[in-house]
Amino acid sequence: NAGVTQTPKFQVLKTGQSMTLQCAQDMNHNSMYWYRQDPGMGLRLIYYSASEGTTDKGEVPNGYNVSRLNKREFSLRLESAAPSQTSVYFCASTRHPGETQYFGPGTRLLVL
Amino acid sequence: AQTVTQSQPEMSVQEAETVTLSCTYDTSENNYYLFWYKQPPSRQMILVIRQEAYKQQNATENRFSVNFQKAAKSFSLKISDSQLGDTAMYFCATPYSGAGSYQLTFGKGTKLSVIP
Numbered sequence: 001n002a003g004v005t006q007t008p009k010f011q012v013l014k015t016g017q018s019m020t021l022q023c024a025q026d027m028n029h030n031s032m033y034w035y036r037q038d039p040g041m042g043l044r045l046i047y048y049s050a051s052e053g054t055t056d057k058g059e060v061p062n063g064y065n066v067s068r069l070n071k072r073e074f075s076l077r078l079e080s081a082a083p084s085q086t087s088v089y090f091c092a093s094t095r096h097p098g099e100t101q102y103f104g105p106g107t108r109l110l111v112l
Numbered sequence: 113a114q115t116v117t118q119s120q121p122e123m124s125v126q127e128a129e130t131v132t133l134s135c136t137y138d139t140s141e142n143n144y145y146l147f148w149y150k151q152p153p154s155r156q157m158i159l160v161i162r163q164e165a166y167k168q169q170n171a172t173e174n175r176f177s178v179n180f181q182k183a184a185k186s187f188s189l190k191i192s193d194s195q196l197g198d199t200a201m202y203f204c205a206t207p208y209s210g211a212g213s214y215q216l217t218f219g220k221g222t223k224l225s226v227i228p
Binding site: 048100 | 144145147149155157159162203207214218219220221
């Protein structure tokens with residue numbers, strides 16, 4: 001089992017460009033999450049999907065959109081990247097909300 | 113909403129010694145889990161230990177144990193016989209209920225350095 005996978009590992013964007021971060025899990029988990037990690041800030045929730053077919057905003061959703069493509073995949077889209085979105089992005093999944101979350105390796109995004 | 117506070121931004125410990133990382137939280141939930149995650153320089157988030165709030169017994173995983181004080185809303189992590197591989201950021205996290213589902217709230221982390 002690969003667990004939670006994320007692509008790409010690293011990306012450089014120019015301001016105004018768009019991109020999609022991909023996340024997939026092979027643990028048959030119901031819930032999936034997108035976080036961003038900035039220095040000194042811990043992890044902050046961007047969006048989550050409690051179950052297939054549902055998505056909800058987290059603490060910092062502005063500038064992002066998500067798609068729960070199926071039970072395995074949960075993508076995060078930046079429509080018009082801004083330097084403030086320079087961060088490390090983590091995807092996570094869990095069998096049921098409130099239980100242990102398992103994380104992907106992260107995507108480092110640099111917006112110039 | 114829910115807050116998680118880690119009051120020690122940085123700590124250091126000699127190899128083979130014991131260190132305790134503190135965490136306090138605020139929740140109105142009755143049944144929940146609390147977690148400690150480790151993030152080494154590789155950046156991978158790794159579960160260290162999990163505590164079920166309705167259990168009085170403190171969780172233990174090899175050299176890692178917690179001191180869970182539910183009334184005080186305190187959840188500290190004790191690392192015994194510290195090893196160089198324990199050098200990492202440590203994050204305390206607890207779920208809270210929002211919009212009919214559960215999310216994890218993370219503290220800002222404690223950077224632990226194990227000194228040879």
